Amino acid sequence: MAKAGITARDKDYSQWYLDIVDQAELSENSGVRGCMVIKPHGYAIWELIRDALDQRIKETGHVNAYFPLLIPKSYLMKEAEHVEGFAPEVAEVTRAGGEELAEPLVIRPTSETIIGATYAKWIRSWRDLPVLINQWANVMRWEMRTRPFLRTAEFLWQEGHTAHATEGEAERETLMILHDVYADVVENVMAVPVYRGLKTERERFAGALRTYSIEAMMQDGKALQAGTSHNLGQNFAHSFEIKYQTADNREEYCWTTSWGVSTRLIGALIMAHSDDDGLVLPPRVAPIQVVVVPIFKTDEERRAVMDAVSQLTADWKGRFRFKIDDRDNLSMGFKANEWEVKGVPIRVEIGPKDLQKGTAAVSRRDRPGREGKAFVEQTGLTEHIASLLDEIQQTLYDRALRFQREHTYDAVDYDDFKQKVEQGFVRVYFDGTGEDEDRIKAETKATVRVLPFEQPKQEGRCFLTGRMTKRLAVFARSY
């Protein structure tokens, strides 16, 4: 039975997504087109994702800093490919202090340019390298069409910007971030499995040498780019004169990288796990992991139940993120519904009958309805919940992984491809050109999501050109 206010996924997936965002109170639209208000529940999820990322970013040797929101337009113009890539979606400030500005300022769509200009000042010698900095910031890209979290005009993200002495070092950094930070958080914290690999030239970041990405599969079979890591080569170093003196007194340009993930991850989280009853959150990113709903009729029962709840939850502090829902103006059914819609992994109900039997009713969100409800002895409840949280985390990952595998297809030729790409990812030998990619996109809406790191040893026949090749590509329609 579908919940009030939530469109079924198989009826209208897109509307289902909007309904989840609305009903789970993750965000709402504001007076500015494309700019959303992130509500407390949505923001709390972001904080958990952010903390997991921040921890890993720091563990891998980076430090946080902050660069300005406004960037002189001339900075943006310095890297040719970069300007071209971002120009259409940049917002400019042309007036301030009651007068026209001599030089327009752009609201950062990303910060390579202003950070490049800064690094040029900071870096003198090989002893200054590497520079390993991250910033948490908001950025703005004036998109034509927006959707909460997936594509908003303003979004929150982190952007790492590093400078290195050698290409090899920059490349290692780029890949390390992709694997040890991004894929690790998305898979192990958000329970969303990803494909990892290289982007084709067509899909590469404007101004980068190489772009790597992780791609997650949504429940409608479409891909969501969940994170990108760019080896910028010496492109920005040349544009901004980021140079250093080597140990043997030569002048060299730095090799830089940049990498980012955004609040879009919340969109991935929603579309990977949630169901027709509402949001489903993996415990590690659930702001509330356990909600306790006391049930009582009389004052006497209320006292007894609340006493039991206090005792049972006494050792939960610092161990689980939990909430006791003791609102007395709402029925049990209403509360059950509300917490389900909001994705709380475990709900515990304790009423007079439980007090008599020494039990508690424990419901798990990943298995809706009666199937996921069990009566558990109050003795050992804490341990039960601890292991149940782990189990839910694992179940969600396994389920998403299975879905991803079941919806990744091979295709023998283009006709086969067209049919398969309607249903999910298609993994094929691909020897085509950029023009071929354009054509495929025009005809099927699918693009190369990644050239996976795991490339075949043996040659195969390109599904499009028929030529033999060793290059394997994953195609999909994407968000």
Next chain:
RNA sequence: CGGGGUGUAGCGCAGUUGGUAGCGCACCGCGUUUGGGACGCGGGGGUCGUAGGUUCGAAUCCUAUCACCCCGACCA
């Protein structure tokens, strides 16, 4: 930027041939309720998106304008 749609109470909507604004939910009060979205009674809440015009009179007709939503081309 093209196509479509909507602006009336916090939210969702109704409003007939133009006659001075209503319903449901939510909210407030009181009482009864609580093991899967409780119920009764009483109550508060509106420049009808904005600006002009037609008219004795406009939510309703006309013009302009703004905003938002949805569908396509571009994108973290």
